[in-house]
Amino acid sequence: MTAEPQTPADRPMVSIENVSKSYGHRQVLFDIDLAVAAGETVCLIGPSGCGKSTLLRCVNNLEDIDRGLVLVDGSLVGYRVHRGRLRELRENAACRQRTQVGMVFQHFNLFPHMTALENIAFAPVRVLGEDRTAARAHAQELLRSVGLADKADAYPSRLSGGQQQRVAIARALAMRPKVMLFDEPTSALDPELVGEVLNVMRDLAAGGMTMIVVTHEMGFAREVASRVVFMDAGRIVEQGPPHEVLGNPRHERSRAFLSAVLP
């Protein structure tokens, strides 16, 4: 490794360049620069309202950005270049692009009118045009990998929070994404259910998935993250290996935040 930490030798899997975003008159992201290499697990931490979710949602184009660029695996998110100008993608092209990025939400957002298996197999059939039988077999395999092989026919309302979140992870994986985004995946869970979800994520990281994880689970960040990024008030304040950022924060803001959340 001769390259500096900020610029990995290979093309980054996710590259956020100079991104700013406002809601109305309120600016929530200020010139964010962040590159995530393939296979990296980046944990995004920071106080409530600092813009973590917004940044994550910009990566898969759930939010429009005002300035800057986001690239996933080298291709511009939400735009294409045509005769030297950016052109916004049409809806279907934008949708196709979104399938490269999986997302897991705080409140799971499973489709309540579909069984666990249908939740997982629906988009591959509908969006990617996969064969129905193959998609269901793949879904079953994913359910097994998150430890829920016996819950294929259960509706979400019959599953615990931890089980729902594992189904949600399997649902995102069914699209064979290049990147996975997690927005506080364990914040809505009872404490005893947090572990089962983190275990699935740990396996995923170990398997080489590129992940950006917004989390308040400092133990997970310390153990699994290749890099911890601390945000405050719409800016990246500090980033680095977990033992540095979490163990020996350099900035006032991160020190204050960490002393409040770390036991």
Next chain:
Amino acid sequence: MAEQISHPPGVTGAPRLTRQDAVPVRHYGRGVLAVLVVAVVALTAYAFAANPKIEWPVVGEYLFHPDIMAGLMRTLLMTALGMIFSVIGAVVVALMRMSPSRIISSTAAAYIFVFRGIPLILLLIFVGNLGLFMERITIGVPFTGLVLYSSPVQEVLTPFAASVIGLSLAGSGYMAEIVRGGLLAIGRGQRDAAKALGLNSLNTTRFIVLPQALRVIVPPMGNELISMLKATAIVSVIGGGDLLTVAQAISGANYRTIEMLLVAAVWYFAVIAVLTAVQYVLERRIAER
């Protein structure tokens, strides 16, 4: 221990208190009211049943009269068509109302405002008399003189057609708000999740939002259907050929006004009883899921 807990504080020596021996509150007022209600209902029913001016055999005689049957069929057909067009219209208008385009959403808002605001009887008379100020319905390409279809309003707009159109316009205005309420009841998280999986907005609405919204939409729609059935009686003002129109036409000839109204009422009740039963079963089904 348990025995002590079941005693109020301070009376530990008193006999054991049990819930079964407790004296419930007596609702004397309710009893009096019930007797009154039964008396009023019985007297009213008696006034009708025993009234010598109402000839009940005539009611029985006309109940299955061929004209009455034809009117009933037309009422049912009108209700069914009105409901189908209303629901389709309501979904379209509700989706337009939620469109990000200001022009489209305010057009939908205006539609809802107009057709919910105007009394049905006025709307029906208006549609029924379109022929007074529009002579021909012409569909063509503007500025080219190319005419695809043209015929006199009076020919196309039969009273039946006018009735169905009027009922559908009013119904879609009302039901659009119900549909919109159902769509809004589905949280943003569901749309986000669908979008993140790469579904476009049409498929998101069709496969994710609408099926869930149906649980909210179907129960009030049952009431709308019953309202629609009753509203068809109003088309008698433009001679829509419905059950009430026919019943009144017969009474015009035989002067049995009350009896013919009762014939119509019996049929409305019969149909509404069936619809209510179906609605009940349907709601139970939905609740089970």
